[in-house]
Amino acid sequence: MDWNLELMLAARIIFAAVLGGMIGWERENHNRDAGLRTYMAVAVGSCAFSIISQHLTGDPTRIASQVVTGMGFIGAGVILQVRGRVQGLTTAATLWATAAVGMASAFGMYLLAGLTALLILGTLSLHHLPGWNRLLKKSHSDSDENK
Numbered sequence: 001m002d003w004n005l006e007l008m009l010a011a012r013i014i015f016a017a018v019l020g021g022m023i024g025w026e027r028e029n030h031n032r033d034a035g036l037r038t039y040m041a042v043a044v045g046s047c048a049f050s051i052i053s054q055h056l057t058g059d060p061t062r063i064a065s066q067v068v069t070g071m072g073f074i075g076a077g078v079i080l081q082v083r084g085r086v087q088g089l090t091t092a093a094t095l096w097a098t099a100a101v102g103m104a105s106a107f108g109m110y111l112l113a114g115l116t117a118l119l120i121l122g123t124l125s126l127h128h129l130p131g132w133n134r135l136l137k138k139s140h141s142d143s144d145e146n147k
Helices: 003-029 036-057 060-078 089-106 110-128 132-145
Strands: 080-082 085-087
Touching: 003 036, 003 089, 003 110, 036 060, 036 089, 060 089, 089 110, 110 132
Parallel strands: none
Antiparallel strands: 080 085
């Protein structure tokens, strides 16, 4: 057993957990169904599967590609249509993107993982910007006029 390698891989999983937890904390603070534990699990799971794929098969794409597909499947289950409105798209998209954070962590791409997590958090915060609702109402009214 190579302890240096094991510690490096453990650090990658912890990094993925922290980043996934940050995203999940934001979602939980906004009372979304998928929160801290869900996002941490997605980041940690995708990180672990990617590490396993890279080290056991020698092909980092073998299992990792299935993570992308599997997260798409989970995301599809999150999306609902209620009273003519689609709900859960943001949750599905951010779960899928959080899997990418975990995968980037697994491959030692810490800057990419951190930047991706920050961009996800920034995207989730856009609706807090002044004028955001006016911008959305204007774009919705423009599209209604074009029907």
